[in-house]
Amino acid sequence: GQNIDQPTEMTATEGAIVQINCTYQTSGFNGLFWYQQHAGEAPTFLSYNVLDGLEEKGRFSSFLSRSKGYSYLLLKELQMKDSASYLCAVSGNTGGFKTIFGAGTRLFVKA
Amino acid sequence: GAVVSQHPSWVICKSGTSVKIECRSLDFQATTMFWYRQFPKQSLMLMATSNEGSKATYEQGVEKDKFLINHASLTLSTLTVTSAHPEDSSFYICSARDMAVAGGNPYEQYFGPGTRLTVT
Numbered sequence: 001g002q003n004i005d006q007p008t009e010m011t012a013t014e015g016a017i018v019q020i021n022c023t024y025q026t027s028g029f030n031g032l033f034w035y036q037q038h039a040g041e042a043p044t045f046l047s048y049n050v051l052d053g054l055e056e057k058g059r060f061s062s063f064l065s066r067s068k069g070y071s072y073l074l075l076k077e078l079q080m081k082d083s084a085s086y087l088c089a090v091s092g093n094t095g096g097f098k099t100i101f102g103a104g105t106r107l108f109v110k111a
Numbered sequence: 112g113a114v115v116s117q118h119p120s121w122v123i124c125k126s127g128t129s130v131k132i133e134c135r136s137l138d139f140q141a142t143t144m145f146w147y148r149q150f151p152k153q154s155l156m157l158m159a160t161s162n163e164g165s166k167a168t169y170e171q172g173v174e175k176d177k178f179l180i181n182h183a184s185l186t187l188s189t190l191t192v193t194s195a196h197p198e199d200s201s202f203y204i205c206s207a208r209d210m211a212v213a214g215g216n217p218y219e220q221y222f223g224p225g226t227r228l229t230v231t
Contacts, residue, residue, distance in 0.1 A: 030218050042204050042222040043155070087154060091218040098145065099220060103154040 002026045004102035006088050011108045012078055020073045020105045022088035030091040033099065034062050034073045037085045046073070046086075075107075083109045114138055115207050117223035124195055124230055131191045132226045134205030140185035141207035145220065146178075149202040161188045195230040202227050 003025045012018040024032070031050040035043035049055055049064035049071060061074040073086055085104040092100065114137040124130050134144055143162055147155040159180050160168045167180035179191040188207075192199055206220035 031216070033219070040202070040225075040227070042225045044222075045219065048216055048219060085154075098157060098160055099218070100157070101147075101155045106152075 002090065002092055002100045004088055004090060004100060006086075006102045006105045008103065009106045009108070011110060012075075014078055014080060014109055014111050016078050017074065017076050018078060018107065020075075020086050020088075020107070022071045022073070022102060024069050024071070024088070024090045024102075026069075026090050026092040026100070028092045029066060032062075032064055032071050033087075033089040033091070034060075034071075035087040035089060035101075037087055037104065039084075043087055078109050080109050080111070083107060113209065113221040115141075115205065115221045115223040117205055117226050119226060120224060121227040122229070124228070126196055126230055127194055129191055129193045130195055130228060131189055132203055132205075132228075134188045134190070134207070134223050136186045136207045136209070136221070139207075139209040141188070141209060142185065143208045144182060144188040145206045145208070146180060146188075146190050147204045147206070149204060149225075155204060158190075192228065195228070197230045200228055200230045 006022045033048050034046040036046050037043040047062035049062050054063045059076045064071045085106050087104045088102040089099045116135045118133045146158045148158050149155050157170050158173045161180050161182040163182045163185050169175045182188040202225050204225040205223045208220050
């Protein structure tokens with residue numbers, strides 16, 4: 001089966017750094033995605049990791065360890081607009097390579 | 112590029128009626144589209160995988176006779192919620208995948224803006 005775990009909520013201060021962890025168990029692996037979703041809106045793509053290591057993109061970085069079934073999303077220089085849900089999602093190799101989403105981590109950025 | 116639209120963006124209907132939601136890929140051909148449902152403060156739950164020209168594959172627990180999916184062309188998939196009930200009120204999101212994207216990520220999904228359904 002497939003299972004994705006991430007913390008339910010996190011709170012951080014504006015200007016700080018926050019790390020959101022994700023662990024997963026899947027049948028096969030074709031990559032891990034991070035999405036940002038504001039309330040009432042569709043998810044927007046943040047990052048994709050398929051090989052081990054760190055991918056950096058501006059204020060956002062994502063890390064993957066396939067052997068540990070572990071990823072994290074790192075947000076630097078937090079801004080109030082970063083308050084949103086962050087979804088960890090994994091593409092496996094079953095059922096048409098569908099992507100399974102974690103429950104999401106709601107991040108609250110306070111002044 | 113890779114824009115997906117959904118229509119309508121919101122709809123209110125009476126219990127017992129049917130509602131059709133359209134999902135279109137505007138600038139690419141979507142060989143596969145996915146339909147998700149999201150309840151407040153919860154994550155996206157995959158309802159079904161829709162492949163052009165073939166029957167949709169439904170996830171366990173999703174009634175295929177209640178949630179009718181049609182993917183008749185490479186740019187359009189529709190989800191019809193039949194005999195809607197208040198418990199069907201939710202945020203429905205579609206996504207599309209372009210397996211033919213050159214140099215891109217074939218596993219990436221492009222999401223539509225979502226449709227908020229309220230059944231009274």
